[in-house]
Amino acid sequence: GAVVSQHPSWVICKSGTSVKxxxxxxxxxxxxxxxxxxxxxxxxxxMATSNEGSKATYEQGVEKDKFLIxxxxxxxxxxxxxxxxxxxxxxxxxxxxxxxxxxxEQFFGPGTRLTVL
Amino acid sequence: AQSVTQxxxxxxxxxxxxxxxxxxxxxxxxPYLFWYVQYPNQGLQxxxxxxxxATLVKGxxxxxxxxxxxxxxxxxxxxxxxxxxxxxxxxxxxxxxxxASKIIFGSGTRLSIRP
Numbered sequence: 001g002a003v004v005s006q007h008p009s010w011v012i013c014k015s016g017t018s019v020k021x022x023x024x025x026x027x028x029x030x031x032x033x034x035x036x037x038x039x040x041x042x043x044x045x046x047m048a049t050s051n052e053g054s055k056a057t058y059e060q061g062v063e064k065d066k067f068l069i070x071x072x073x074x075x076x077x078x079x080x081x082x083x084x085x086x087x088x089x090x091x092x093x094x095x096x097x098x099x100x101x102x103x104x105e106q107f108f109g110p111g112t113r114l115t116v117l
Numbered sequence: 118a119q120s121v122t123q124x125x126x127x128x129x130x131x132x133x134x135x136x137x138x139x140x141x142x143x144x145x146x147x148p149y150l151f152w153y154v155q156y157p158n159q160g161l162q163x164x165x166x167x168x169x170x171a172t173l174v175k176g177x178x179x180x181x182x183x184x185x186x187x188x189x190x191x192x193x194x195x196x197x198x199x200x201x202x203x204x205x206x207x208x209x210x211x212x213x214x215x216x217a218s219k220i221i222f223g224s225g226t227r228l229s230i231r232p
Contacts, residue, residue: 041227042225043222043223043224044161044207046219046221049219091158093161095220104149104220105163105166106220108153108161111160
């Protein structure tokens with residue numbers, strides 16, 4: 001149980017294009033999902049917290065107009081990187097928190113590798 | 118603000134040797150604590166979590182961690198390392214009592230296993 005999927009697992013795009021990454025909780029409902037960014041050999045940095053049916057809360061320094069987050073249902077959140085540039089290349093990981101679940105436990109997706117040329 | 122510090126960005130042990138990965142936390146109240154493992158190009162897998170039920174926590178793959186309030190530590194151990202344990206390990210902290218609390222990750226420790 002508690003499986004989170006991400007699609008696509010990797011994507012290569014040209015500079016200036018937009019890329020959408022999907023995060024799904026497959027066997028549970030997630031009122032809260034989180035988006036992280038991870039640079040090579042570094043830790044996960046929280047980008048934003050996404051609550052179903054409301055606007056995402058972005059961490060300081062994260063451009064909300066560049067990283068659009070939508071959490072339209074209890075099982076799906078999307079991250080759209082708009083007008084991507086090479087510096088946006090990174091490993092993006094989502095996680096989902098079980099609705100009503102204890103201990104603030106988050107279940108993580110397998111990640112999406114974004115490469116912007 | 119909560120934080121975790123992982124001592125040692127890289128730890129190398131021989132196969133069969135004891136694994137010890139260090140984690141110290143900073144929190145005004147006893148928090149929830151987690152250890153996650155990440156294999157290359159993959160997401161994070163929960164190894165174990167401390168939720169105040171017991172100070173010695175046993176997790177998957179033979180790992181365990183002990184919560185020591187006096188030392189504000191939550192070190193991860195495994196009696197005998199296996200080649201498959203080579204990965205990146207993250208200690209993380211979350212605030213008790215907050216329904217939408219964030220998880221704050223440490224900087225990570227890369228574990229290498231020597232044959």
